[in-house]
Amino acid sequence: MYALYYSPGTASLLVHWLLIEMDIEHELRLVDMDARAHKSAEYLAMNPNGVVPTLIVDGQPRYEAAALAMYLADRHPDAGLAPALDDPQRALYDQWMFNLASTLQSPLRLWWYPWDLQADDDAVRAGAQARIEDACARLDAQLGAHGPYLLGERLSAADFYLTMLMRWTRKMPKPAHEWPHLGEFARRMKARPGFATLYQREGLSEWA
Structure with missing residues (x-):
């Protein structure tokens, strides 16, 4: 199961939406941006950029929204949201x-x-x-x-x-x-x- 560190309406929205669309089991972990939780030592240890999203994948934190979107689409090809590597598109x-x-x-x-x-x-x-x-x-x-x-x-x-x-x-x-x-x-x-x-x-x- 994936765990998504997110804040409403931010770049994490892309990853959250894809997890929903692809019907992938996931857990949501809200990051309180107003309290600057994204700049805490605990969060920076996962994502040194201090932004959302961070996605826990197989126990490891990964970040960058566009990269995560591409990763999820490739890892779950049955959803049909990314052409295969040998696809002309x-x-x-x-x-x-x-x-x-x-x-x-x-x-x-x-x-x-x-x-x-x-x-x-x-x-x-x-x-x-x-x-x-x-x-x-x-x-x-x-x-x-x-x-x-x-x-x-x-x-x-x-x-x-x-x-x-x-x-x-x-x-x-x-x-x-x-x-x-x-x-x-x-x-x-x-x-x-x-x-x-x-x-x-x-x-x-x-x-x-």
């Missing part, structure tokens, strides 16, 4: 997972936490917003031309990752769901029963 799948991490998650973190750069917050946010909107425009074009999912007709872990990142844009001047194809994509993903279960378990209501 594997390279495209890997491409989208890394693309989302570098072109969308990275600037989103800056938009939410501009003070991490110890620079002018407004300037950091403006730069991050421009990068995020550029990424959204490219993703919208991809879905419009080759959708309904990032791999075409094939649902994958990359789509769950994209949905989580879209949720993070909800308070931006132009949230991701305002692009037409991304908006339809979000509606499709949020209609999944697992999404309702995820929201109920994490006590979330925004962007439902």
